[in-house]
Amino acid sequence: MTIEQVPHWHQPSHPGFITIKTYKEGSFSKYATASNSVPANTVVADFSAATPASEKAYSSVQVSETDHIELNSDLLYANHSCNPNVVFDTDKGEVRSVREIREGEPITFNYLSTEWDMAQAFKCECGSDNCLGDIKGAKYVPTKALGGQFINSHIRRLQEKRDASSGKA
Numbered sequence: 001m002t003i004e005q006v007p008h009w010h011q012p013s014h015p016g017f018i019t020i021k022t023y024k025e026g027s028f029s030k031y032a033t034a035s036n037s038v039p040a041n042t043v044v045a046d047f048s049a050a051t052p053a054s055e056k057a058y059s060s061v062q063v064s065e066t067d068h069i070e071l072n073s074d075l076l077y078a079n080h081s082c083n084p085n086v087v088f089d090t091d092k093g094e095v096r097s098v099r100e101i102r103e104g105e106p107i108t109f110n111y112l113s114t115e116w117d118m119a120q121a122f123k124c125e126c127g128s129d130n131c132l133g134d135i136k137g138a139k140y141v142p143t144k145a146l147g148g149q150f151i152n153s154h155i156r157r158l159q160e161k162r163d164a165s166s167g168k169a
């Protein structure tokens with residue numbers, strides 16, 4: 001998904017971590033890349049700039065079964081990947097690397113780890129072996145298809161409720 005929002009925060013918001021790049025010259029479509037190499041399992045950012053979102057949007061992040069936030073920072077430009085290099089841990093309010101990230105590598109997280117039913121669906125082209133293709137929210141994906149990945153507790157709870165009511169795990 002590409003983001004074409006004009007930022008209202010001071011940039012760069014995470015100078016040691018995120019360098020914003022554009023897909024092509026003159027394009028407004030931006031994405032986050034690593035300013036420096038990052039070891040695995042390292043906290044690289046927090047959500048301290050975030051504010052509650054009145055409703056979900058393409059730019060918001062779901063943080064509970066009912067609540068969404070706007071990040072108000074360059075974290076907005078972290079694209080989705082089905083095999084991401086960071087997690088957005090909404091319980092701890094932090095972003096962590098899940099493997100070593102090389103300088104210049106796009107910063108990605110799995111939108112399905114935070115979003116139950118997204119405002120805007122899109123087709124993923126991450127190219128990973130486990131790519132799920134159409135990304136619409138965890139609601140539309142079997143629980144086992146997200147097994148082995150970091151998934152936030154509100155998504156786990158929503159999966160459990162869904163699976164209990166449908167009678168399958």
Ligand SMILES: [Zn+2]
Pocket residue numbers: 081082083124125126127128130131132133
């Ligand atoms: Zn994918």
